[in-house]
Amino acid sequence: MVFDISEPENSHRIAQFNRLEWVSDYWDDDFGAYDIELEGDLAYIQTIDKGLRIVSISNIEEMYEISKLDGRAFVNDFVFSDDEIFIASGTYQNWGYVEGGLYVMQTENPVNPELIGAKFESKIYEKISKSGDKLFLNGYAHRSPTSLDVFDVSDPESPQLEATTEPFPRLGDIQILDNFMLTNYQNENVHYLAIFDVSDTDSIRLLNEIPTMSEIHAFDRDANRVCLANAEAGLRVFDLTNPEHFVFLGLLNLGDIAIDVKIYEDYAIVACLEEGVKFVDISNPEASQVVNTYQPESNIIGLELHEDFVFLLEENNMIEVLNISDVNNPELLGIAETNAEPTKVAVNGQILYVAQGLYDPDSDGPSSLGIYDCHGLLDVDNSTVILPGDCSLIDAFPNPFNSSLKINYTLPHYTNFRLSVFNINGKEVSVLGSGCKNSGDHFAQWNAPQSPSGVYFLKLEAENTVLLQRRIVLVR
The missing domain is CATH 2.130.10.10 (YVTN repeat-like/Quinoprotein amine dehydrogenase)
Known part of the structure; x- marks a missing residue:
């Protein structure tokens, strides 16, 4: 239903x-x-x-x-x-x-x-x-x-x-x-x-x-x-x-x-x-x-x-x-x-x-x-509404994670994009991918052996759209 x-x-x-x-x-x-x-x-x-x-x-x-x-x-x-x-x-x-x-x-x-x-x-x-x-x-x-x-x-x-x-x-x-x-x-x-x-x-x-x-x-x-x-x-x-x-x-x-x-x-x-x-x-x-x-x-x-x-x-x-x-x-x-x-x-x-x-x-x-x-129910300040079929950050797992995080994201068509990681202070700490990609589902991985424990954010930029996924948590 x-x-x-x-x-x-x-x-x-x-x-x-x-x-x-x-x-x-x-x-x-x-x-x-x-x-x-x-x-x-x-x-x-x-x-x-x-x-x-x-x-x-x-x-x-x-x-x-x-x-x-x-x-x-x-x-x-x-x-x-x-x-x-x-x-x-x-x-x-x-x-x-x-x-x-x-x-x-x-x-x-x-x-x-x-x-x-x-x-x-x-x-x-x-x-x-x-x-x-x-x-x-x-x-x-x-x-x-x-x-x-x-x-x-x-x-x-x-x-x-x-x-x-x-x-x-x-x-x-x-x-x-x-x-x-x-x-x-x-x-x-x-x-x-x-x-x-x-x-x-x-x-x-x-x-x-x-x-x-x-x-x-x-x-x-x-x-x-x-x-x-x-x-x-x-x-x-x-x-x-x-x-x-x-x-x-x-x-x-x-x-x-x-x-x-x-x-x-x-x-x-x-x-x-x-x-x-x-x-x-x-x-x-x-x-x-x-x-x-x-x-x-x-x-x-x-x-x-x-x-x-x-x-x-x-x-x-x-x-x-x-x-x-x-x-x-x-x-x-x-x-x-x-x-x-x-x-x-x-x-x-x-x-x-x-x-x-x-x-x-x-x-x-x-x-x-x-x-x-659930529009209007799950809204938080650092989240953008994402519908299937759009440019989207689909998932990041495991979350919390210990050293390696896998990210799924989708591009609606061939486009220029940039996928990056920010810490809680707004500083960019890693770029996981950039350039042009075809449409469809894509995967990226963040290996963070040197990064301290804490809250981070994923940012996907494409087609003048900026998507900021809710927090990911790195624990040691």
Whole structure:
């Protein structure tokens, strides 16, 4: 669905997109969107039926599906790299037979994505993460615990399995931090936060594991800390300054089940099952304290953080948008009613893209991708409104970053341009590209090993247009 919410009190529908049709599979008999990632004028949508759809969003009022991948691949997770997409795949077939592996798709021509590489390990791969030329996937064989597999994809057409760790029961999410991997797992009734040294993929080492009091529903980290949404136990904070000896800093019982967490500056934003969102000051983790609570319209499924804004995904087919630049006074900016349960959001400029999960037969109609106009809601002083198809700074990631930042930008046609980086004092510190380029999506990288920690800004100049993206944060 597409809604105009430039006036939140008078939201109205602009258009509807329901081209993501259900495809029968072994896992489910419903349809809907589970995850969404944006790449230029394209939305890559992982569907609940384990397929992948590529949708043109260059005109948000006339969206259309340009290609799809379903059937054998069983998309469980995916990551991008330039013109490739890497897919963690796998499912059970008849008689307990496991079919799956790693797929590499060439997406230079998204209308006809080409399978250029694959590696089958008779495993169901559930999560995937990428660092340089290395892919990290957790997976399991039939009636076996999970393990971490590391692939070398320097040649995407011939991915090579480099290493496999010892088995871990129910290995969870994967986050790469320089030469270390952060994850969680469960062994019988005990839940662990674990960190691995992956600097040498020939000998991956478990550096540390810490048992937690309850299930780890989610975790988030910055350069120095990791915060756990630790179910009934509440919020747990660990020091990541020395990954080989990361230590427990503090625990805060929230009086509810913590289901999701995001770190925002010196605060942890914790989604609780029944009592809404807790804003926790973690500047002194040993004495963390709740500084504010926001009670949403319905129970929260999860939350997404984008710069100074948090998006609350809620059970009753609803999303609430909060400005949290002042966590002591979070401001409700708008509410979007979706056709189905929201599962993931992505933001490009002032446009909100929503993966809407299982279809609700009591709603107006099926819709797997919702697009919402947030003009006037997400405005900040250092941001320019960006619409798909214009000259635009699309994304900069990871943000915050440690030493290297990747920037995606778009030029509408052949033009002269300049892409540069400024510090918070307005001084230009680096020029990432200048001259003439053809139209389309382009990529740049800022390697900043000598730059101090702090807030920086990206500036794109083209066709007498100056676009200043919201802040990027370099942390050491």
